[in-house]
Amino acid sequence: MLKSKQVSLLVSDVHLCEERPAQVDRFIGVLEGPAREADSVFILGDLFEYWVGDDDCSASLPQRVMASLKVLSDSGCKTYFTCGNRDFLIGKAFADQAGLICLDDPCLIDIQGTPTILMHGDLLCTDDSAYLAFRQQVRHPQWQAQFLAQPLALRHQMARGATVESGKAKQTKSEEIMDVTETAVAAVFQKFKVNRLIHGHTHRPGHHQHLVDAQLRDRWVLPDWYGPGGYIRVTPNHIEEILFSA
Ligand code: MN
Numbered sequence: 001m002l003k004s005k006q007v008s009l010l011v012s013d014v015h016l017c018e019e020r021p022a023q024v025d026r027f028i029g030v031l032e033g034p035a036r037e038a039d040s041v042f043i044l045g046d047l048f049e050y051w052v053g054d055d056d057c058s059a060s061l062p063q064r065v066m067a068s069l070k071v072l073s074d075s076g077c078k079t080y081f082t083c084g085n086r087d088f089l090i091g092k093a094f095a096d097q098a099g100l101i102c103l104d105d106p107c108l109i110d111i112q113g114t115p116t117i118l119m120h121g122d123l124l125c126t127d128d129s130a131y132l133a134f135r136q137q138v139r140h141p142q143w144q145a146q147f148l149a150q151p152l153a154l155r156h157q158m159a160r161g162a163t164v165e166s167g168k169a170k171q172t173k174s175e176e177i178m179d180v181t182e183t184a185v186a187a188v189f190q191k192f193k194v195n196r197l198i199h200g201h202t203h204r205p206g207h208h209q210h211l212v213d214a215q216l217r218d219r220w221v222l223p224d225w226y227g228p229g230g231y232i233r234v235t236p237n238h239i240e241e242i243l244f245s246a
Pocket of ligand 1: 045046084086120122200201202
């Protein structure tokens, strides 16, 4: 049996859409390049700018992404996915066709020997109560069933409208409420009782340390791909953030 490659890649907030073909190419480049050296890849949400339902998979962008992910998982790389606030409607049909293993948000998983909490990150932004109320509404199965029952064209229109609204809302919200709160971060570390958390969503890549119950804990934030993008690479002895240059 081949020895495992002992490399994991983590990525989030790629925000794939037809309007940004360079990002699409760069993401496919990661799947066909660095990801082939990894034994696991974790996609932590907002892979797509928006997602209106798995019945929309036939468009060229999802087809291309799905095919590339499937080649990767067929090659033996375990590919994991948790959805974000943009693509929370990604379901089993897309995951199956792309060969993705779905994870809960948050979840605890061993990454190259280190127990690690994975999240999209929106749940950590607890100062943004308006968003959290919206999140609770749209994650409800009944809301989702009603939305998915709408004609595809209408769903696209609604999603594009929501994207514009969320952009406007972000401009008026203060920098602080768009970031994680210390309280939420501490609560997650206390719940899972481990020392490493990796998430995206805030578009503030970096490495932070938090003292929780007299224990120093590491929080790594993934970059978004509205800019050049990047990912986190984990081996048994090392973790590093790889940021592309423009
Ligand atoms: Mn997000």
